[in-house]
Amino acid sequence: MRLSRYFMPTLKEDPKEAQIASHRLMLRAGMIQQSSAGIYSWLPLGNRVLKNIERIVREEQDRAGALEILMPTIQPADLWRESGRYDDYGKEMLRIVDRHDRDMLYGPTNEEQVTDIFRSHVNSYKDLPLNLYHIQWKFRDEVRPRFGVMRGREFLMKDAYSFDLDYEGAKIAYNTMFVAYLKTYARLGLQAIPLRADTGPIGGDLSHEFIILADTGESEVFYHKDILNLKTPEGDHTPEELQALVDEWTSYYAAADEMHDADNCGVAEGDLVARRGIEVGHIFHFGEKYSKAMGATVMGPDGKEITVSMGSYGIGVSRLVGGIIEACHDEAGIVWPEEVAPFKVGLINLKSGDEACDAACEDFYAKLQAAGIEVLYDDTSDRAGGKFAKMDLIGVPYQVTIGPRGLKTGVVEFKTRKSGEKEEITPEAALNRLVG
């Protein structure tokens, strides 16, 4: 992409409404534009990151055997009356009346909708287990939206729903998602920690929050330091292996402040770490809560009706954009993990209009494109300083700078954003690093 043809309205100064780093940087990098409190438009740069995260989440869900569907944003109130949540949910639910005076709502989540799909089409134990997911916009009318996309009212979320014959089956579904989440966050370049979560009035022992560490996180977390040394699982797993993995990851103490019991946590003082975290996922086994209320049953092998056992598994996709920035930024701007970066390479032409510079940049640009590398080529006539600052701000992992001075000796500058390391190497060497 040529910057001269791109739409990336960056700001040199901080907008005053943005207080925390991710919000400030997203606005400055021209990733988003606020529409109203907690509601944002995604501009090209932000949209690319959002799609990258979405893609990784999707791939890991698919690999875990979940099936992608797409449910509507607007749901009929009647479904929610069946589960009893229409009255329970309160003002966070955005309620809408259509022209025929029917009560509708903008979905804050989709348990009722997916249970309705299930009961309409699944009738036999032979069709289980089943896990359906979608990646769709949700709306929760937060009293006080804040922190940019991290606590918006409209947000993009992956939510999966599992259906099983019994608790044992549901536990396998739960463990499958647990492990898939570990893999997903690792691919996003994040160190995620599963916390035992409060299951609330539903009870049960199967609920975990996944948090990422960031100094600006909204809640305090306490964990055994060794949990950060655990290796992310790879490949496929039998149910027994899944259980062993979950047991291993949950054997270390990890809890949010409201669940933390300083006196009885059983962790030596020197091993206990207290930091702040951002919740980026939540998995939940809730059994028959919705299936019972809404009549989601299948016929068992013995001819008796079985009420299915369910769980739900969420990942805040749009929240992750902000969350990743909170975890990955410095004074100069964003430092994207490579997998989610909007572009892998920023190519800087230090002197647009100079014949040799233009030719060298065009050649380099064409070769990167031919190799399928996503590159943002700053071909504008801006000054050098501005170009460097902009690339630092938007956080592309690698910068290649081509200018008259280097060309005389046949070198370009290769900068790694994360370390800040700069090297003078030949264009061929730079190309090999990026393509290899």
Next chain:
RNA sequence: CGGGGCAUAGCACAGCCUGGUAGUGCGCUCGCUUUGGGAGCGAGAGGUCGCAAGUUCGAAUCUUGCUGCCCCGACCA
């Protein structure tokens, strides 16, 4: 939902107290000079001062009401 704050050019702000024809910096356009880490000089464009009433000869400025946004807390993917 309790408490607090803000609203003036695309962005950040001054002007308001003490009413009298709208300012600064950045950004944008044009010219010249510059050119290796957000340049300099010059010339421009751009604003019904959030909205509505009121006071006044006259309101960005004073009064009242409304709306929007932000922050702290309670609450949450």
